Amino acid sequence: MKDVREALMVGRNTQGKLVRRPISPFMIGSAYKPQLSSMTSIFHRITGVALGLGTILLTLWLVCAAAGDGAFSIIQAVLASWIGLIILFGFTVALFYHFCNGIRHLSWDAGKGFELPDMHKSGRVVFAATLALTVIFWAIGLYIW
């Protein structure tokens, strides 16, 4: 190691031996036991990336609506097809999870809810709220339909 920028990449282990620090994603694999904290965290990231892909669909929907009747009827038919509905269902689950867990992250940013029991409780609340919001959304959506 000759570059100062790499100085943060080494550390000493409990035996005092100089070791390379692990680089991401080291949390997935043998080094780290899956638990509620790590699962809610990785789900936040996965749903974030999924919503990013979903924004392509949002863009297509708006562009088709602006383009004309033909394009709009095609995108509406695609979204109302079985594959479209499955994608939309996944999109709503990801949206509601990211929304709820995002509030959890913001409360941590405000310095609240760091104690382990609180953190586990809020994690379970996030899962329950995601389920509830998804069910409510689709109940209303299918009722209107």
Add this chain to the structure above:
Amino acid sequence: MNDSNADPIIDIRRSQLGRARGLGAAKSGLHHWWAQRVTAIALLPLSLYFVLSVLMLEGASRTQMMGYMAEPWNAVLFLCLIAALFYHLALGLQTVIEDYVHTDATRLVTMLAVKGLIVFCALASAVSVLKLAL
């Protein structure tokens, strides 16, 4: 770090101060952090508005869609949503890329491609909303 299996050795012939000076954030980490939180807070009401809009526009014809966007509040809220959403997305995906892409060249190319696509989609969405509204 050419040989990642070998035990690491520190061989930097510089003073501690020289080392420390090379280690600061030196970029724009704090601004990134704040922007991510501000857009997140903005997206709390805006995403709920979006969900309600989707329910109201379910199965809508193009004429109904144009009527919806022709309401100034709806057009403005959709433009706010587009701005906050795509900005938040760019910041989030930047973090993901920085975490998982470890080669400098690949990281730079991936970052530029992703951010370019995000700017493109954001503009396409905003122009579409304006076209529907006006």
